[in-house]
Amino acid sequence: MSIEPQETQSLATSRPAGKTRGQGAGRAVRGLLMLLGELLTGAGLVAVLAVAWLMWGQSPLPTVAQQHTNQVIQQALRAGHPLPVGVLALIRIPALGSSWQYPLYQGVSAAELSKGLGHYPSSAAAGAIGNFALAGHRSSDSGFEPMADLPSAIRVGDKILVDTADGDFTYTVTATEQTAPGDVRVLRPDQGRGADPADHLITITTCTPRFGSSGRFIVFGRLTGSVSLAPVAAASPAARAGAAATSPIGKK
Missing domain, CATH: 1.20.5 (Single alpha-helices involved in coiled-coils or other helix-helix interfaces)
Incomplete structure (x- = not known):
């Protein structure tokens, strides 16, 4: 003043x-x-x-509490133990930073999106046939905004890594688009754009513009590699260590 x-x-x-x-x-x-x-x-x-x-x-990096949750998830995955209640996976997008990783929760209500990413319950599971659909904040009243760097930081060809108790899945971004908030077609098995519903797809939704919610920014991708750890009890730490040699799934 x-x-x-x-x-x-x-x-x-x-x-x-x-x-x-x-x-x-x-x-x-x-x-x-x-x-x-x-x-x-x-x-x-x-x-x-x-x-x-x-x-x-603001920084889209995890808070101290979220880092602790990530550590608990990573320890459970390495040991073959069940994940914390409500947690489905750990999501990593290297294009958004080496430290960018967040837990994935079941549901897309404010409760889930205030602490991580959310999974649309009616969509496919990670690694499964169909459309594995997720949501995350780009702007919020709380300041928790893991998708803050979209859309400029994500490109076709970037990887989305999904670590679950059943396996580690690598998705590759195939397209992006901007649409209206009520455009739920992107959650369909074919991503609402004629993709093969028999493929292993991923869709991520977030708000746009940066400090508003008048639209939605969508990231589309498909599974291009995986390391199966099912049954979990039989998985060894070496199996996850071999994630770099993931086998391709279908056409790229």
């Missing part, structure tokens, strides 16, 4: 003692206008700082 120079005592006392009512009223109005100017200047500065914080102050 800017600070206007205050009138000195000498200036204050230099005015004639016998001031008129009009002069007094004029000074009062001037004082009110100066106060209003200060308030508006301060409000403008706060607004600028708020916008700057929204644009540059």
Whole structure:
């Protein structure tokens, strides 16, 4: 907030003692206008700082609590133990950063999307035939925005890595598009765009523009590699270590 120079005592006392009512009223109005100017200047500065914080102050990286959840999930996966209640998988998108990884929860309500990504319950499971459909925040009141860097940070050919108790699945981005919030066709088995419903597909939905929700940005992909760990009890840590040698599934 800017600070206007205050009138000195000498200036204050230099005015004639016998001031008129009009002069007094004029000074009062001037004082009110100066106060209003200060308030508006301060409000403008706060607004600028708020916008700057929204644009540059937030990070899509996991919070400390989310990092702990990720560690618990990773430990369970390595040991072949059940995942935490409600968690389906750990999602990683290298194009969004080496530290970008979030748990995937069943459901797409505010409860799930406030702590990770959500799985549309009516869509296919990870690695299964059909459309494996997910949702994540790009902007939110809480500031939890794992998809904040979309759409500029994602490209056709980028990988989406899905680690589950049944296996590790590698999807490759095949297309992106922007659509309306009510356009649920993208959740269909063919992604609403004529994709092969017998294929292993993935669809990720998020809000657009960056600080609004008047549209939806969609990422489409298909399964291009996997490491099967089913049954989980028989899986060894070496099986996950061999994820780099995933076998291709279908045509690329």
